[in-house]
Amino acid sequence: MVFSSVGFPPRELLHLQIRNRAEQQDPDWHKRYAVRSGIEGTVCEFAHGHGMRRCC
Template identity: 85%
Template sequence: MGFPPRELLDLQIRNRADQQEPDWHKRYAVRSGIEGTTCEVPHGHGMRHCR
């Protein structure tokens, strides 16, 4: 078992704390909508196998 470098651990802790903020949830709501749309195209419409 290994441990990440201290800088990476500090970054993860800071990011996890930021994810508890309401502003972060507002920004992520926009991203999740875009992610869902881009995921729908190849999976829902078979565009991965289209020429």
């Protein structure tokens, strides 16, 4: 028999999530995230596409 449980995050975490989700609606946040996304894509391509995860 499998039992499931439901957990609720602490109130502080809930408020932090609500605040972060509201900030993500801001156009300035989208511009900053677009830059980060491009950088992370470049790093991922370098690490996985060229085998450079370990360069020593």
